[in-house]
Amino acid sequence: MHTTRFAPSPTGHLHLGHALAALTAWRRARESDGRFLLRIEDIDPGRCRPEYTRDLMEDLAWLGLDWDGEVRMQSEHMADYAGVLAALAARGLVYPCFCTRTEIERETTASGSAPHAPGGAPIYPGTCRALSPREREARIAHGDPRAVRLDMGAALGITGPLWFIEEGEGPRACAPERFGDVVLARKDAPASYHLCVTNDDAQQGVSLVTRGVDLRPATDVHRVLQTLMGWPAPIYAHHGLLTDPAGRRLAKRDRAQTLRDMRVRGLSPEQVRAAAMMLGLGKSGSPGCEL
Ligand code: GLU
Numbered sequence: 001m002h003t004t005r006f007a008p009s010p011t012g013h014l015h016l017g018h019a020l021a022a023l024t025a026w027r028r029a030r031e032s033d034g035r036f037l038l039r040i041e042d043i044d045p046g047r048c049r050p051e052y053t054r055d056l057m058e059d060l061a062w063l064g065l066d067w068d069g070e071v072r073m074q075s076e077h078m079a080d081y082a083g084v085l086a087a088l089a090a091r092g093l094v095y096p097c098f099c100t101r102t103e104i105e106r107e108t109t110a111s112g113s114a115p116h117a118p119g120g121a122p123i124y125p126g127t128c129r130a131l132s133p134r135e136r137e138a139r140i141a142h143g144d145p146r147a148v149r150l151d152m153g154a155a156l157g158i159t160g161p162l163w164f165i166e167e168g169e170g171p172r173a174c175a176p177e178r179f180g181d182v183v184l185a186r187k188d189a190p191a192s193y194h195l196c197v198t199n200d201d202a203q204q205g206v207s208l209v210t211r212g213v214d215l216r217p218a219t220d221v222h223r224v225l226q227t228l229m230g231w232p233a234p235i236y237a238h239h240g241l242l243t244d245p246a247g248r249r250l251a252k253r254d255r256a257q258t259l260r261d262m263r264v265r266g267l268s269p270e271q272v273r274a275a276a277m278m279l280g281l282g283k284s285g286s287p288g289c290e291l
Contacts (some may be wrong), residue, residue: 002034002208006060006067007197009041010052013258014059017212017242017250019276024239025210026065037204038067042075043189043196059259063269072204074196081191084199084229085148085184093155093228094184096146097128098139115180118217123180124149148185150224152177159227164219167208167237174220182221198222202231213238214249242279 004025008018029036038060042048057071088094099107108115108122115123129151131139140146155176162174184195201209201222209219216238226233241249250257262272 002028002032003037003205004029004034004208004210005037005039005201005204005206006065007039007041007200007211008056009044009047010049010056011044011047012052013260014056015250015257015259016262016272016276016279018056019063019259019272020239020242020280021210021212022060022063022065023273023276024237024280026067028208028210028237029068034207035068036065037069037072037206039072039200039204040074041193041196042073043078043191043193045075045189048075055260059263062263063259063273072200074191074200077196077200078190080199080203081185081195084195085191088150088184088228089148091228093151093158094148095129095131095151095181096136096140097124097149097181097183098144098146099124099127103127117179123178126181129181145187147183147187149181150184152179152181152224155224155228159224162220162223162227164223164233165235166216167235174223176220176224179217179221194218194221194225198225198229198231201234202226202229206234208237209234210237210239212241214241239280242276 006018006022006025008014008022014022026036028034038057040053040056042053053073060067085094104122104124104127107125107127111125117123128136128149162176163171164174166172182194183192185191200206216236219236219238223233225231243249244257259272
């Protein structure tokens with residue numbers, strides 16, 4: 001019996017790729033007589049819009065996907081995320097970071113080697129990890145904008161080697177160090193994706209995480225947080241991404257292929273569901289499938 005979830009960010013309208021993600025999670029829950037949860041990942045105030053939340057619920061209902069229980073809005077759980085940060089801070093596992101993006105780029109370039117994390121961002125060189133408690137206090141008192149970073153080295157010293165279970169593959173070794181000291185709270189949002197997603201999967205009892213293969217590397221970071229916090233590890237099933245004919249993955253910013261457009265063009269929910277599942281068939285973990 002699986003508890004699964006669909007966890008979109010309301011930054012645009014859902015497209016066929018989201019339909020595949022939602023259907024996969026929904027089917028796995030229903031097949032196992034489990035629970036399918038809907039979680040709205042709306043922690044980024046600059047990009048998320050309530051109307052997209054409203055529209056995506058309408059799209060899911062149109063597709064015939066029903067969810068169990070209350071919809072969890074991440075923006076309503078900021079106190080939970082702050083609590084996790086405080087627990088990590090009490091153990092000396094996080095630190096405030098005052099660096100700007102430009103400063104980080106300058107520093108990584110100056111160091112000669114510019115290692116990049118999966119996804120392409122430069123690995124944080126650890127500048128603010130070295131600040132003394134006095135320097136930190138002075139900058140906080142001065143009101144300098146700050147993010148909060150995980151001290152990955154210290155964290156891995158506690159967790160030791162980690163792995164996650166990828167369905168159909170078995171245990172996969174994690175290499176979270178390739179992300180460096182990840183951000184757990186941003187300057188403009190008091191919690192980051194990694195923090196919220198692991199907290200919520202644990203609090204909501206999610207036992208099977210189905211999501212796009214683009215997020216598979218992030219699972220390594222999620223295992224670190226789960227282990228530090230004593231949260232259970234779900235099983236993971238990363239699925240392939242649908243792409244356009246040019247091989248680019250579908251994005252919300254492209255108007256084409258949104259579920260709304262398909263509906264307006266007269267496609268039935270059954271046709272859209274069939275298209276999403278057919279295009280996604282056999283795409284487990286593969287980079288994509290042409291539309
Ligand atoms: N909110 C993420 C997205 O829209 C998905 C998070 C997850 O499944 O872990 O891509």
